Amino acid sequence: MEAGLAHGRRGGRLRSSHYIWCRDACLTLSLLVSLLLPGRSLPAAAAESGPASPLPAADGAASPEQLDAAAVAAFRLGTAAGWRQAITLWQALLQRLGPEADPSRLGLIHTLMGNAHSLLGEKPRAGERYRRALELHRAAGDRPGEAVVLSNLGQLASELGEMEQALELLEQSRSLHRQLQNRAGEATSLNNMAVVLEGMGERRRALALHRRVLAIRQQSADAAGEALSWNNIGAILDDLGDGAAARSAYGRSLELRRQRGDPLGEATVLSNLALLEKRLGRLAEAQALLERALVIQRQAGAPEGLAVSLANLAALHDDLGQPAQARALLEDSLAIRRRIGDRRGEAVLLSNLGLLQLQQGRPRQARSSFERALAIARDTAHPAAEAAALINRASLEETVGEFQAALESLRAAVAILRRIGDPLGEAVVSGNLGAVYESVGEGEQAELQLRRALAAYRELDSPSGIAVSRNNLGSLLNRRGRPEQALVPLRAAEAMHRASGDRDGLARALNNIGAAHVLAGRPEPARRAYRQALAIKRQLGDRRGEAVTLNNLGNLEAVGSTPRRGLEPLDAALALQRGVDDAEGMATTLLNRGRLHRRLGDHQAALSDLAESVRLIDGLRSRLADDDLRASFLASAHEHIDALIDLLMELHRLEPGAGHALRAYAVQEQSRARGLRDGLARQGDRPGREQRQRRRAIERELRALGPPSEVSAARRQALMDADLVLQQELHGLAGAAVPVPGSPVPSLEQARRLIERLRRELLQEGDVLLQYNLGPERSTLWVVDRDGLAVHALPPGPEISEQVQALRRSLLGLPDAALLSRLHALLIGPADLPADTRRLILVPDGALQVLPFAALEDPASGEPLLARFSLAHLPSVQAVLDRPASAPPDAGGDGRLPMLIVADPDLGAGRPHGELRAGPSRRNCSLAWQPLPGTGRELEAIAQVVSEADRVVARGAEATAARLLALDPARFPVLHFATHACVNARRPDFSGIVLAAERSPAGVADPAVDFLYLQEILDLELDSELVVLSACDTALGRQLEGEGPLSLSRAFMLAGARTVLSSLWSVDDRSTAALMAAFYRHWIDAGLPLDAALRQAQLELMRTPRWRAPYHWAAFHLHGRWR
Structure with a gap:
């Protein structure tokens, strides 16, 4: 019944680098150019079609002044072709001037060339130009020029993810400006330091710096700078969830921009106001603001701002449930980025496009977009975009069941994020790791990661992240059978998503709330929540999310009083899942539909569905390279196998001679101890010894710390973090792929061959094998001896498990004789063992694996089982059959063992x-x-x-x-x-x-x-x-x-x-x-x-x-x- 419910948690993860909203920090470069060219009036940005007049050739015909002016004009075109032309012209100017020219002027040219290289994504070459400029300005004693170049180097370091170095360089720049009493330069450096701190997740420190900048600019009567500061203050206040204060700050910035006649600045503020309205759920107001910004940017011929606004409008249409419009807008934005040669912006937009394609159920196109984004981000040295593409690719990989690949992508992303100092990104990865670990059945790891994410989001004052984490935690608690506990974070997440207007998050929360009500036995509240979620998912065009909700609705009907009503939503869910290649979703829906067909009496349809469900689960398992993760995943999906075995045993009761019991035994044996069998098959091929040695050192140090009161929290946390990283590395070690079995339901002939091999290779005269399967509704005992196979029905697994645990508790004192006799009658009695039986070979399941069979007492004689038989335990028959015994060792020729x-x-x-x-x-x-x-x-x-x-x-x-x-x-x-x-x-x-x-x-x-x-x-x-x-x-x-x-x-x-x-x-x-x-x-x-x-x-x-x-x-x- 619960199988479909687990899918309600999907997608509650924060999507990294989704749509890029405008911020004014991008104005730093143009401000630096103004500082470097005192007294010169820069040409207005040309239209996208190109300059109005031809640029001079970089040859001897042009004077230095002409080359300089032409280079600046080319740079201001704002296109890749223009930036490259500017570099060529400035290089010609350097050759014309020669090394003996004024070093300050040479430094200025190198700085401008560095700016152009940076805009082209050629960061190493930009760094070379800036460092040469710094040498020249210092040689000339040009401290203003030195301050500007230090600021540019700081910005470059931040773009490369070297945040601490960026802060150090910007502080040097600020200090020089202050010594020079250059208040505008000091404000610029402080502004850029605030931008770096914001990227590091230090929003409150960034806010304090922006307020310092605002004070300087107000004292200096710098209206343009004041407008910029108000805008940046508003952006951080919005991120911190203070909508009223953010709106006030934006309003002041907008007023100043209009007073100055700054339409492009006005468009920037309008875009940010739209973000605020979107967060507050006022989508119509947000759309109107964005469309006003677009009109301004088109009239001004500002391609970069236009590209940003188009991407933001695409995000809005996505939230409005208009995926086709969203995609068209995003592709328009992408076309502009390509036309102006902004490859870094292209990488970000490709990642966003991939997310949209994934949501619309087009995983192949999404994969292509993510891979292209990743390649461009790496080629342009854009670590933040690279990490975003990896995180988003991991979402795709999890969606299509490639869990191992998803873990590897997330591990690669977190390494980048730690290097560049992005705690918000790390929180995103923790949440996504939790989701993947939940998918593979690693509940402890999942909860650890999700709680880490929630703590990080709280520390970073990220309301959206907090809402996502609460949703995911609620989903995990559902999966672990704690619905009332789950409802606490889920209802909080629902309220936060409603307040912010996050309809996708709201739908996920509602789906998980419905699941909690189902688990708690409240069908009507569950139905209401599911229907609300379904309506939103359909409006958003989220085919995969729609399928999840349809599955849950169908399952709810299937277990109710009118089960046949469940077929239509389950059929619809399966059709959608096949269309979006959602193997895990298909397996769950097939399980639920198979159970429904069985309830309706259509056993052949049930067998077909349940067999395909098991095949899909085994295919997903085989994609995991780590033995432990494979075992955890199969354990988490064991209800698929139990359902198939139970159906085959029901068919056996209906058709006793048809071999269904034999096939059920083969299915159970095929699924037993798969992790152990996989590990034995890979013996001698276990990579990662170096990681395990590092792990050992950390484990020893963790144990040596003593009680928490005796060690600093920071030290303990640092070691726990290091331990977690290594644990993820160990899970990610490459391993041989495990082949998928040829058939989830072995044929009757295959099952007979297995039994014949068992008798031939394991059983001797007097041996009897007892193999158990504890099912949720009924259990099974197969008895195999040299004559054949018999099968017996046993009580439900939970009932047997409860008695086993009671017996174990009693053994620590006076054993419960009644329990010893009752369990003997229950587990051994049905086998009716022949009088010549000497050895019992036990293949227990579940709680029976910790049962002391030797102590069970025969109700008739009062003797323990040990008094009559010797006992041996097997993890599975095939685990032993596949590993033959070695020759007996003989150290000294007398049969003694070394x-x-x-x-x-x-x-x-x-x-x-x-x-x-x-x-x-x-x-x-x-x-x-x-x-x-x-x-x-x-x-x-x-x-x-x-x-x-x-x-x-x-x-x-x-x-x-x-x-x-x-x-x-x-x-x-x-x-x-x-x-x-x-x-x-x-x-x-x-x-x-x-x-x-x-x-x-x-x-x-x-x-x-x-x-x-x-x-x-x-x-x-x-x-x-x-x-x-x-x-x-x-x-x-x-x-x-x-x-x-x-x-x-x-x-x-x-x-x-x-x-x-x-x-x-x-x-x-x-x-x-x-x-x-x-x-x-x-x-x-x-x-x-x-x-x-x-x-x-x-x-x-x-x-x-x-x-x-x-x-x-x-x-x-x-x-x-x-x-």
């Missing part, structure tokens, strides 16, 4: 002994760890059955991570760890094995302990038959649907271990030592198979009075191959 034993690490002197092989808090690995005397006894017991020649031991102070890695664990068929373990379910990569810390030359270990972290375990590249994790909770971890716990046990399997002996809870030190001693005795001395040796050891403990309780003997189980 072992690496890491035990009894030195955890610090003078600490009390511990009784549990876990720390005080498994979520905080930085707390004190107690020594474990039982691990030493365990080592001594192993030594009695494994000769000294066949074992290598790292004990005490030598049991360090460095020593372990130096011994090369890949050389040993058997690894044994007897120590503490730290399991972090929220951050699995922070889990690890506790080891001794490296000591300083003085013999001091600081910190007291070290860890072999999960990522380092993955780097071990083992080829081991057995890894024994004689520690607490090593089979536990963050639970992923279909994958199982992200445990230390799983990490060792991914590293290459074929079998892992691990624990299901915090085990007792003494009983664990006894269990391990008995296990090795039965395995090595008696030569029993692994599962039989473990069974005998557990039976020994069970028969010992002090350790009779299952808590002592039932925690450990074998995972993987048992022979």
Whole structure:
């Protein structure tokens, strides 16, 4: 029912570099030209068609004065051709004057050439000219000229993203102007410093500087400058959400412009007033203001201003739900940018055009626009436009299901934004990262990123960003099943979007509010919200958003009293999604329509829809290069697989002999432990060791910080930020693409071949395999032995899970005998096991993966399952079938195994002994760890059955991570760890094995302990038959649907271990030592198979009075191959 709801959160992200609204900061260059040419009257800007009279050729016929005048005229054309002609003419003038000419005049020419190069996007060449000009002005002692060039260098640095350098250069310029008592120059430098601060997100500091500039200009009776300052003050006040103060400031600027007869300045203020009206939702007023600005700019022949106003009008028509007009206006603006040779402006507009194309459901054209924008931005050294194009391309990539590519684009963007000091852009990226992580099922990461974005927007006083973040957080809370909590930020976002006139944001908020009401069981408020959202989406021409809302409306009807009414909106949604290539949306709509067809009794239509839904989900999964992200994504979409399995089992009940149950088994097995299987397939090909080493250093420092009260917030935040960046790098490491399975619903013949292979390669006489699937409405048990396959229906998964968790709680004290019997009857009883069964091979699902099957009691005999059978656990059948066992190792010819034993690490002197092989808090690995005397006894017991020649031991102070890695664990068929373990379910990569810390030359270990972290375990590249994790909770971890716990046990399997002996809870030190001693005795001395040796050891403990309780003997189980 909820599948379609997740899509309501889409697009609530702030779109970077959308439409460019006019600001007066762009006037800095023309003001500088005026300063550099004292007493000269600059020609008015020529019409776009070109100059009225031909320019002189750059040859010996023209005088220096003619060349100078012609160059200025060419420059003022405002076109790329004019700027290039000006450069040619000024270069000729330099040659005519020669190096012995007045250095101030030469410096002026170099500065003007730098301006032209800058406008052409040739930033490095502009920098060369400015630096040469600076040398000449300083050589001439020309301090006014030096001040101007420093200001130009500052502006250039800001355009290149070097904000701190820009501020430093502008401050030098300001200081020189002040010394020269040049108040106008000082004001210009302060104005430009404010512009840089605004770009850095320091709006309030920028506002303070603009007010200083205003005071200087008012004292100097500089009406033009005062008008400029009022305009810039209004722009920042508008960004800060103070509409009334912004309107007042704009009004004062407009009054001054009109008094001075400055039509182009008037047009600039009108454009900014339009932005204010747009933000306040007064779209008709905004349109009228923009159209007035356009008339002025056309009459004045001002192509650059005209291009800006056309782009702003396009944004307005987009908000008015007129996408065709918006696109036409944007293309007109783009044509002007190209005609005047403004490639930087072209890059920005292409990015905007791509967003419009994406919204209109044209992803291929959008991709082309983004790629062209990216190429131009890089070619013209425009980092802000490059970052914007990357962010917008990531939105496209997420839309079409290319989640890995979206993460990589966002990572590239944030690197640029950090370099140029753009915190607002970083906030945009955090929000978008949160959306992508939500899409792939990484809820913790998503919430972390979204909360970072919200905090950043609040710090930056960005109302639009705050609204977007609240919307996204509400969506995430919906997905995590917390609708009442979700409604708090969603209603706040709705109010903010209404107040600002952001209709797109409003529609997204309404869609998510509808989803929350559905989850809370309130269909009528949900229907009202969805219908409002649908009307807005249709007005905006947002085909993808329309499809999302239609899907949600259809799903709402499908689960109501008149389900057939849901077909029409679901069909319409699917048609739109196919048109815009929205694979994730199609998968959700097909899931909802398949469920509806099943409810209506059309099983074949349901099977077709659900099969295609699973195929699409698997295709999206295969595009992710990171194993963990693939596993998280599949877990988040597991309801698609559950729905297909449940339908096949219903068909089995209707047609028992048709093979539907066999096909359901093949579907379930195909989806099991996909992350583990992907990782095993890529074994030996795990890139990123350098990043993981850096991660280890940061993890160690984070743990060494101690409690928050003992370290500065800034230091902790800096380390957490560095950790987050590295975590994103690790997720982005390139990996081999995983092929998409040929069919989401294996044919009957394919399913039969799988069962035949299972019987042939895994099962011996006396073996029975029990494979479980816990479904939301009903569960299934498949029983496979050497004779065939049987299938049994079980209660719903939530009901079974609740009983499992209750049993686990009881095992820590007196076990609940009734629960032990009830679960045996529920999970084992239906199998009706033959009398000659000796071994059970368990393939559990969900909560059953942490169930101690060995302790379940037969209701008839009262005996635990262990008394009759040996037990082995598999993550999936195919994970074992696809990795054959290696030849048995033989170190000395007598069948004994060479072992690496890491035990009894030195955890610090003078600490009390511990009784549990876990720390005080498994979520905080930085707390004190107690020594474990039982691990030493365990080592001594192993030594009695494994000769000294066949074992290598790292004990005490030598049991360090460095020593372990130096011994090369890949050389040993058997690894044994007897120590503490730290399991972090929220951050699995922070889990690890506790080891001794490296000591300083003085013999001091600081910190007291070290860890072999999960990522380092993955780097071990083992080829081991057995890894024994004689520690607490090593089979536990963050639970992923279909994958199982992200445990230390799983990490060792991914590293290459074929079998892992691990624990299901915090085990007792003494009983664990006894269990391990008995296990090795039965395995090595008696030569029993692994599962039989473990069974005998557990039976020994069970028969010992002090350790009779299952808590002592039932925690450990074998995972993987048992022979």
